[in-house]
Amino acid sequence: MKAIVCEKRGVMKLEEIEPPAVPDDGVLVRMHASSVNPVDLFPLSGAGRLMRKLARKPKRDGMGTDFAGIVQAVGKDVTRFRPGDEVFGGEHGSFAEYICLSESEALARKPANVSFEKAGCVAVAALTALQAIRDHGHVKPGQKVLINGASGGVGTFAVQVARALGAEVTAVCSPRNVDAVRSLGAQRVIDYTQQDFTKSGERYDALIDIAGSRSLSECRRVLQPGAIFVLVGAAAIQHTSEMKAFGHIIGTRLGSMRGRQKVVFFIAKLTQKDMEAIAELMANGKVASVIDRRYTLDQLDEAFAYFNEGHAKGKIAIELMRPEPAYEAAGAPQERVTA
Ligand SMILES: NC(=O)c1ccc[n+]([C@@H]2O[C@H](COP(=O)([O-])OP(=O)(O)OC[C@H]3O[C@@H](n4cnc5c(N)ncnc54)[C@H](OP(=O)(O)O)[C@@H]3O)[C@@H](O)[C@H]2O)c1
Numbered sequence: 001m002k003a004i005v006c007e008k009r010g011v012m013k014l015e016e017i018e019p020p021a022v023p024d025d026g027v028l029v030r031m032h033a034s035s036v037n038p039v040d041l042f043p044l045s046g047a048g049r050l051m052r053k054l055a056r057k058p059k060r061d062g063m064g065t066d067f068a069g070i071v072q073a074v075g076k077d078v079t080r081f082r083p084g085d086e087v088f089g090g091e092h093g094s095f096a097e098y099i100c101l102s103e104s105e106a107l108a109r110k111p112a113n114v115s116f117e118k119a120g121c122v123a124v125a126a127l128t129a130l131q132a133i134r135d136h137g138h139v140k141p142g143q144k145v146l147i148n149g150a151s152g153g154v155g156t157f158a159v160q161v162a163r164a165l166g167a168e169v170t171a172v173c174s175p176r177n178v179d180a181v182r183s184l185g186a187q188r189v190i191d192y193t194q195q196d197f198t199k200s201g202e203r204y205d206a207l208i209d210i211a212g213s214r215s216l217s218e219c220r221r222v223l224q225p226g227a228i229f230v231l232v233g234a235a236a237i238q239h240t241s242e243m244k245a246f247g248h249i250i251g252t253r254l255g256s257m258r259g260r261q262k263v264v265f266f267i268a269k270l271t272q273k274d275m276e277a278i279a280e281l282m283a284n285g286k287v288a289s290v291i292d293r294r295y296t297l298d299q300l301d302e303a304f305a306y307f308n309e310g311h312a313k314g315k316i317a318i319e320l321m322r323p324e325p326a327y328e329a330a331g332a333p334q335e336r337v338t339a
Pocket of ligand 1: 213235
């Protein structure tokens with residue numbers, strides 16, 4: 001099968017590799033769509049190469065995480081999925097024609113009203129947003145939440161999840177994304193080129209920081225005494241310097257030792273339970289993927305270059321199998337691989 005692999009020296013290639021074997025608890029998925037996340041670019045970076053070396057990872061490793069596709073085969077112990085099921089999820093190595101994962105991993109049925117393309121943009125960004133707001137921010141209906149970095153992959157899901165949980169949302173983004181973020185349900189949108197949110201008179205119950213553009217001490221000015229600050233990432237810095245982004249995260253952790261408000265940094269977990277929770281929100285029309293651009297697997301370099309500019313409006317979709325124009329209406333997958 002065709003797959004994108006990352007070689008030891010941090011170079012990615014489209015190669016012909018052996019398709020995965022299907023263990024007794026395994027589900028083999030024929031891929032239709034995926035998307036780009038920061039974690040997918042990490043193996044290509046200097047820090048990523050070093051980590052691979054220290055972790056003694058194989059010389060060639062798969063790439064990609066999000067996926068949506070159709071179950072092709074299942075192991076003999078599998079009870080939850082059958083060939084033909086339309087599924088989506090997250091698993092390392094998704095920039096490929098097939099992926100195989102255990103039926104208990106981050107795999108869920110794709111809602112019928114959601115396209116493969118949109119479902120392929122979900123796992124990492126939506127589960128990060130869900131866990132940031134529900135599990136770490138403990139956001140309750142009626143609470144005031146500020147989302148800094150609201151227009152990117154995680155941010156567009158975060159605005160929708162916070163609204164679905166009944167929060168009052170203030171979103172921070174650049175001027176070109178103000179209307180798009182408002183259309184996702186944010187009651188107030190701050191253009192960071194015009195206004196410094198850390199100097200507003202508002203006080204928030206939770207601040208979800210995806211951009212990492214301001215220090216913790218600056219953000220504390222707009223937090224209620226018992227508020228929670230959730231550090232998701234440092235997108236505003238990461239796209240220019242990975243080391244500075246790490247520095248921002250470490251600085252925030254050190255800063256969290258003082259002050260009254262709770263500060264949390266977490267790494268999202270890809271779980272079946274949360275894939276199902278997101279599937280339900282999508283089926284009910286409360287959450288949807290926002291797609292900025294789409295690329296094919298052999299255009300991955302271009303997709304990564306655009307992502308690295310740091311201003312994608314929502315997600316960058318990767319097409320792994322080209323649907324016929326009438327696909328959405330007909331609901332039938334075509335066995336044609338674009339790679
Ligand atoms: N903790 C975890 O488990 C976890 C999981 C996934 C991702 N992350 C991290 O979360 C961050 C975001 O990931 P992503 O996939 O959403 O990236 P992304 O799609 O590239 O989004 C980045 C967004 O940051 C916004 N931004 C840039 N400068 C800003 C500023 N000064 N103020 C406010 N917003 C600004 C941009 O919006 P404009 O174009 O409007 O400026 C852009 O839309 C990354 O650092 C990533 O590593 C963490």
